[in-house]
């Protein structure tokens with residue numbers, strides 16, 4: 001997959017692409033990330049890319065002609081052009097999985113007051129990473145890129161993302177590592193038993209328990225298997241004594 005990120009602040013991505021899993025994914029050619037400075041499309045002497053809002057008001061608005069040039073120069077027939085905006089579709093695990101199907105993503109980061117309204121017609125999709133407002137689209141673009149890249153083949157071990165929260169409609173079960181005993185807190189015995197059937201049952205039940213306790217809305221949306229229904233009943237009894 002190729003991800004192109006259009007931004008006014010290319011330097012912000014230096015750490016993102018040069019560390020950990022994203023760095024390795026680039027090295028293994030799982031993905032390619034290109035950071036493009038929108039300012040290079042500005043015809044202005046001082047590379048200005050924004051102007052005051054028509055009708056007055058605070059802040060500066062990104063110019064549609066400049067962003068249009070930047071998008072047109074970077075999209076291909078295969079690209080999905082996505083605006084980062086708090087007014088977009090709420091981002092989710094499902095959307096991240098949907099985005100893995102594209103060969104190319106062009107992520108457009110706004111800044112200041114945001115985009116001239118006409119820029120919306122140049123994109124295939126708008127994504128919001130949550131109901132709050134950030135100073136720019138750079139962190140949202142990193143969040144979308146990171147969450148998509150880790151789902152691509154060979155980015156991480158497949159089993160790691162298969163058990164992650166949301167992937168099967170539940171929160172992930174609790175994880176432990178050594179030391180086995182720490183300040184009176186012990187690793188559950190079953191995890192040390194070597195009995196994989198029991199370990200899997202424990203993990204599924206605890207996954208259901210924490211979803212029931214922390215995110216009951218997820219359980220309402222999930223179609224439970226026979227085993228999951230039995231475990232949920234057990235959890236409900238245990239949690240409501």
Ligand SMILES: C[S@@+](CC[C@H](N)C(=O)[O-])C[C@H]1O[C@@H](n2cnc3c(N)ncnc32)[C@H](O)[C@@H]1O
Pocket residue numbers: 084085086087108109110111112113114115127128129130131132133134135136137138140
């Ligand atoms: C200060 S915000 C502009 C907000 C805009 N005036 C509004 O109220 O919708 C500047 C830029 O940050 C990015 N941004 C801020 N919050 C975001 C969010 N929750 N999700 C995605 N992008 C966001 C967008 O690219 C936006 O154009």
